[in-house]
Structures are given as C-alpha cells and as structure tokens.
Amino acid sequence: MSNYDSAKVAKIHHHLHSHLPSEPALRVKALESLLVEKGLVNSQTIDAWVEAYSEEIGPKRGARVVAKAWTDPAFKARLMDDGTAAIDELDFVGNATAHLKAVENTGSVHNLVVCTLCSCYPFALLGVAPNWYKTAAYRSRAVRDPRGVLQEFGVNIADDIEVRVWDNTAELRYLVVPQRPAGTEGLDEEALTGLVTRNAMIGTDRKFSATATGTS
Amino acid sequence: MSPSETDALKPLKKMDAEPVFEELWQAQVLAIADAMVNAGTFKxxxxxKTLGRELKAAEAAxxxxxxxxxxxxxxRALEGLLAxxxxxxxxxxxxxxxxxxxxYLATPHGSPVDLANAVSRAD
Incomplete structure (x- = not known):
C-alpha cells in the first residue's frame, strides 16, 4: 500500500470511529434497546426522565417543602411527624423519596445527610445528587469527620452545636429542614422557596443569605 | 486531621458546581435503574446493595x-442486576x-444509526 493510501485509510478509519460512542454509551444503548424490545422500558419514559432530571426538577420541590414548613406551622408539624405523608400533600412522593424523614436544624443541632453505602438520595425532592455526594471521600468522611467535611464547604460549626449524621438507605431518606434565615419575616412561601439551597437540605450549608436565589 | 487529609477534602467543594451529568449515558443509567425499580424488575x-458493592470494588481497584x-x-450494577x-x-x-x-461503523456520517445497518447482526 502506498503512503498516500495509508493516509487515506487512516483518515477514513478516524472518520468512522470519531462518531462511534464511548464504550459505556454503547453498552447503555444496547441495554436500553433490549429492554424496550422486551417491553420493560419505554424510550419516551427514559427520555422524559433524563430531560426532567437534567434541567427541570433540581432541588425546587425540596425547597418548597422547607419554605412551606417555615410559613405553615401545622404543615411543619405534619412534616416532622411523617415526612412521606406531608410531601404527599404536595404530590411529591415518587422517584426515590422512599420513606422520608425530615430532620430540623436548630440553634444547638446541625444535621448532615450521607449515604455511606452508595448514593441513596431523595431525588424526587432534590434532583440528582451532586457529584461530591457520590464520592468515596464524602461517603466515608461525613461519618468519620463531619465537622471537617462541613469546614470544607465553608460551614464552621461551633463546638457547642451537636452535629447529627444521618445515613440514607434504599428504604429511608432524610431531608434537612434548615433554620429560616433572619430578616425574612416579610417574605411569602414563594420568595422563601427561592432562598433554600440544595446543600442546606443535605446539610453542607447552614446559614444562607436572606436575599440569595438558592434553587436556581 | 492531618494536612494531607485536609488536602484530600478540597475536591469535594470544587465538585459543587459540576453538572450532575457529564454525558447522556450517565443520565440514562439512572433513568433505566429508576424505571426498573418502579417496574419491580429489581428492588x-x-x-x-449492588451499587455499593460496585463502588467498593472500584475504590479497591x-x-x-x-x-x-x-x-x-x-x-455495572445495572448490567449485573438485569443479568x-x-x-x-x-x-x-x-x-x-x-x-x-x-x-455505527457502517453508517455514514449524517445518516441515522440503525441496527439494520450493522454489517452482521450478532444476535
């Protein structure tokens, strides 16, 4: 084969392979197509899930639950008593909320949520878990050294505040109800929803601004 | 905590602003797993448990x-459970x-990739 032909073949080879999906992408494509043929999944359902969780859902639902708890004492009482039933009132049950338990931050308690085994997370409320939540570093250190992890996120917890660490499982998942920021007395539920950050509901944020737009 | 442990924590905060999915297949894996749980194919x-085992294996490796x-x-967890x-x-x-x-290899650029375009169907 001449040099010219070698170059041409290499170019064609590159051209062909440049649009070949990565190995994991190929495997997922293979899995999905087989599951669709077996009637176990529907392509539209998968596409809709991906679209919703990539862009739409995020932590907005969880933020609304928190804001409602801040403004409606009766709802807060129901949320603390039975989280699953309370979020059902807002039609948020589903997609891995499992049994939901709300845990409240106070002046003397700070709550932090982790899944030490894998990445269990109430994603119907909070969207897909952030990447750090899924790391081995967070999963192990959140239990061993929660104050150190919180410092890494810029949250310094005074020695007289107790840090409680909750381990999410497939059956039971936690939602941190942060303290309502000072200076927000005049805000309604919708405005308050915009203040609550995703990390505050996991516990890696504690004092957030009364003017921030947390869930965007 | 030793200085090296402090350093090891730094990437966590750095990951805070990362998009949750870097590639489409990552989202599809979670979507399929969720669909399988909802359909009762696995609990x-x-x-x-299976994802935890795979994460532990990756860490050990x-x-x-x-x-x-x-x-x-x-x-890998999804493939294992479906098998x-x-x-x-x-x-x-x-x-x-x-x-x-x-x-994919047999389909020219610009054309939709279809299994019928495979040179030889392996299944």
Whole structure:
C-alpha cells in the first residue's frame, strides 16, 4: 500500500470511529434497546426522565417543602411527624423519596445527610445528587469527620452545636429542614422557596443569605 | 486531621458546581435503574446493595474518586442486576453491544444509526 493510501485509510478509519460512542454509551444503548424490545422500558419514559432530571426538577420541590414548613406551622408539624405523608400533600412522593424523614436544624443541632453505602438520595425532592455526594471521600468522611467535611464547604460549626449524621438507605431518606434565615419575616412561601439551597437540605450549608436565589 | 487529609477534602467543594451529568449515558443509567425499580424488575434495596458493592470494588481497584467512576459502577450494577433477573443475560447484552458498534461503523456520517445497518447482526 502506498503512503498516500495509508493516509487515506487512516483518515477514513478516524472518520468512522470519531462518531462511534464511548464504550459505556454503547453498552447503555444496547441495554436500553433490549429492554424496550422486551417491553420493560419505554424510550419516551427514559427520555422524559433524563430531560426532567437534567434541567427541570433540581432541588425546587425540596425547597418548597422547607419554605412551606417555615410559613405553615401545622404543615411543619405534619412534616416532622411523617415526612412521606406531608410531601404527599404536595404530590411529591415518587422517584426515590422512599420513606422520608425530615430532620430540623436548630440553634444547638446541625444535621448532615450521607449515604455511606452508595448514593441513596431523595431525588424526587432534590434532583440528582451532586457529584461530591457520590464520592468515596464524602461517603466515608461525613461519618468519620463531619465537622471537617462541613469546614470544607465553608460551614464552621461551633463546638457547642451537636452535629447529627444521618445515613440514607434504599428504604429511608432524610431531608434537612434548615433554620429560616433572619430578616425574612416579610417574605411569602414563594420568595422563601427561592432562598433554600440544595446543600442546606443535605446539610453542607447552614446559614444562607436572606436575599440569595438558592434553587436556581 | 492531618494536612494531607485536609488536602484530600478540597475536591469535594470544587465538585459543587459540576453538572450532575457529564454525558447522556450517565443520565440514562439512572433513568433505566429508576424505571426498573418502579417496574419491580429489581428492588430499590437490591440496587443500593449492588451499587455499593460496585463502588467498593472500584475504590479497591484504585479508580479515581470521580463522577465517571461512579457512573461506570452504576452501569455495572445495572448490567449485573438485569443479568441476575434474566431480563438481559450478559451474552445477549454483549451481542447487542457488538451489533450497535457495527451499525455505527457502517453508517455514514449524517445518516441515522440503525441496527439494520450493522454489517452482521450478532444476535
């Protein structure tokens, strides 16, 4: 084969392979197509899930639950008593909320949520878990050294505040109800929803601004 | 905490602003797993246990503590559970993966990739 032909073949080879999906992408494509043929999944359902969780859902639902708890004492009482039933009132049950338990931050308690085994997370409320939540570093250190992890996120917890660490499982998942920021007395539920950050509901944020737009 | 442990924590905060999905297949893995749990093909507890085992194996093998490692472990967990429940045996999956690969290689740029374009259907 001449040099010219070698170059041409290499170019064609590159051209062909440049649009070949990565190995994991190929495997997922293979899995999905087989599951669709077996009637176990529907392509539209998968596409809709991906679209919703990539862009739409995020932590907005969880933020609304928190804001409602801040403004409606009766709802807060129901949320603390039975989280699953309370979020059902807002039609948020589903997609891995499992049994939901709300845990409240106070002046003397700070709550932090982790899944030490894998990445269990109430994603119907909070969207897909952030990447750090899924790391081995967070999963192990959140239990061993929660104050150190919180410092890494810029949250310094005074020695007289107790840090409680909750381990999410497939059956039971936690939602941190942060303290309502000072200076927000005049805000309604919708405005308050915009203040609550995703990390505050996991516990890696504690004092957030009364003017921030947390869930965007 | 030693200085080296402090350093090891730094990437956590840095990951805070990362998009949750770097590639489409990562989202599809979670979407399929969720659909399988909802359909009762496997239980949420089995998913959690299997994913935990795959993450531990990746860590033991020295894989980087990144989103890519996490999603690859999630894909292995999904494949394993689907094979175990006989929904998708490994051999069937391998044959279909190869068929898709051949279809991509045989399809000119700009044309929709279809399994019918595979040079030879492996399944």
């Amino acid at each position: 949420a507890a089995a998913w959690s 020295g894989a980087d503590d990144t989103a890519q490692t996490y999603y690859k472990a999630a894909l 175990q429940s006989d929904a998708v045996p490994f051999a069937t999956l391998e044959a279909r993966r190869e068929a898709w690969k051949q279809a």
